[in-house]
Amino acid sequence: MKTTRRDFLRLTSLGLTLPFIPAVPAIHAGESKVEWCFGVIPDTQWKTNMEAPFYGTAIHIIDAINDEMIRHKVDFVLEVGDLVEEAFTEAFQTRAQHNKILHDAGIKFYPLRGNHDSRNSITPVCCGAAVAHYRSAFPNLPGTRGSNGSSPDLPNAAGMTYSFTHKNGKFLLLDTFSLIDDGSEDGKAYKISDYQSWIDTELSQNDHQFALVFAHKDLLGQNHKDNVFSDDKSNQNSFPETQNAFIAGLQKNGVGNFICGHDHMYHRSQIKSPDGNSEVQQIICGSAAHKFYQPEPPFLARETSLIKELNRIGFLIVHVNSKGFRIDYYSTEPFGQEKFSPKWEIRDSFNNSFRCNT
Ligand SMILES: [Fe+2]
Numbered sequence: 001m002k003t004t005r006r007d008f009l010r011l012t013s014l015g016l017t018l019p020f021i022p023a024v025p026a027i028h029a030g031e032s033k034v035e036w037c038f039g040v041i042p043d044t045q046w047k048t049n050m051e052a053p054f055y056g057t058a059i060h061i062i063d064a065i066n067d068e069m070i071r072h073k074v075d076f077v078l079e080v081g082d083l084v085e086e087a088f089t090e091a092f093q094t095r096a097q098h099n100k101i102l103h104d105a106g107i108k109f110y111p112l113r114g115n116h117d118s119r120n121s122i123t124p125v126c127c128g129a130a131v132a133h134y135r136s137a138f139p140n141l142p143g144t145r146g147s148n149g150s151s152p153d154l155p156n157a158a159g160m161t162y163s164f165t166h167k168n169g170k171f172l173l174l175d176t177f178s179l180i181d182d183g184s185e186d187g188k189a190y191k192i193s194d195y196q197s198w199i200d201t202e203l204s205q206n207d208h209q210f211a212l213v214f215a216h217k218d219l220l221g222q223n224h225k226d227n228v229f230s231d232d233k234s235n236q237n238s239f240p241e242t243q244n245a246f247i248a249g250l251q252k253n254g255v256g257n258f259i260c261g262h263d264h265m266y267h268r269s270q271i272k273s274p275d276g277n278s279e280v281q282q283i284i285c286g287s288a289a290h291k292f293y294q295p296e297p298p299f300l301a302r303e304t305s306l307i308k309e310l311n312r313i314g315f316l317i318v319h320v321n322s323k324g325f326r327i328d329y330y331s332t333e334p335f336g337q338e339k340f341s342p343k344w345e346i347r348d349s350f351n352n353s354f355r356c357n358t
Contacts, residue, residue, distance in 0.1 A: 036167055039074045040214075040285050040316035041065055042261045043082035044095065045116050047290040050123070054337075056085030057095040061288045061335075064342050065315050066101050068330065072317050075166060076107055078173070080261035080285060081114025081216030087130040088120050092137035110173065111138050113160065114216035114261060118177035119186075127178035127187030131156065152198040154190060156180050161195060163202045169320060170208035172199060174215040176228055192229055193242045196249065203253035210325065210354050212318075213250060214259045219243075219271050219282050220303045221263045223293035228260070236300055240274040247273040250280045254355040257327070259283045259316070264293045266309040266329055268348060272302040281306075286314030286331060307348050314347070324353040 044062055048054040069077050077099075084091035099109045118130055125133075142149020143162035151158040160175040174195060178187035203211055217228040220236055229246075230238035237243070250258065258271075258280050264287035272279045282303075292311045299305075314331035328349045332342035 042286040045085040096137040112173040128181040168209035170211040222295035248278040251278040
């Protein structure tokens with residue numbers, strides 16, 4: 001569904017939660033017959049912390065969403081971080097084991113770490129150990145030795161922050177959590193500014209028709225006020241030059257959408273850079289976890305909220321052809337650990353035409 005200016009104004013004038021956007025299945029008039037799709041799963045941590053059989057990862061929700069991924073015949077699935085509640089071996093291994101149905105169907109899984117994947121608050125470990133547990137469960141990701149794709153030429157970044165191409169698309173996944181033991185309690189994380197030259201290089205290459213950029217944290221969260229640029233919850237405009245360069249780089253390279261998690265809600269908005277010179281659409285892609293957060297001010301004037309949905313379990317299916325893509329957001333009522341029958345509905349759907357069609 002194209003969001004017209006009239007729709008846009010109607011949605012923004014309504015302000016907060018919009019309960020239902022009906023499904024609009026067609027992509028484009030005159031669309032290419034060659035269509036493929038991929039899936040995106042939001043945060044999947046579960047409240048059992050370190051107990052079997054969940055080990056802090058929402059295995060029942062993951063299984064239910066993976067069934068949908070199979071049904072949609074996706075080419076691959078990508079998760080935007082917080083795979084688990086606490087970073088320890090059994091948690092990551094359990095999360096990885098519940099991709100077996102994908103693996104058996106030839107569907108690759110591309111994970112990205114969130115804040116919960118980088119620390120263990122119950123049995124603290126140094127960041128090097130947390131990274132090792134994660135790498136062991138998710139080996140051979142793009143950017144690692146012998147694999148395709150690319151990672152920034154920075155210590156320990158291989159396979160953690162990475163890009164890969166698939167058909168006519170390119171995908172950049174940015175890890176902003178502790179990667180290097182530097183003697184401090186929390187270790188060292190790379191900042192977006194550390195990645196910027198690599199991001200610019202990857203996005204400017206002539207190896208894709210469209211690109212999408214993913215991170216766990218948001219550009220601007222509705223609930224969380226820390227963001228992908230800074231942990232400072234009191235200032236969402238931290239590192240303004242970094243924010244300006246990042247959003248300008250996306251716009252310059254035709255990347256219209258930034259997809260993230262962390263906020264455990266669905267929220268689509270248009271965000272301007274602090275200097276007002278560039279903008280991008282942000283999609284906080286929902287929750288597949290036990291937690292749901294509520295929007296809390298402050299909200300910055302440079303963000304225009306388009307649609308949001310709270311307190312439901314969801315995921316994205318991105319349909320792609322040679323002229324554009326359509327992102328469908330599916331969700332269902334939240335469910336506990338008991339047996340359940342989720343009723344998935346499309347609650348948001350929008351088109352993105354490629355800037356230059358050949
Ligand atoms: Fe999370």
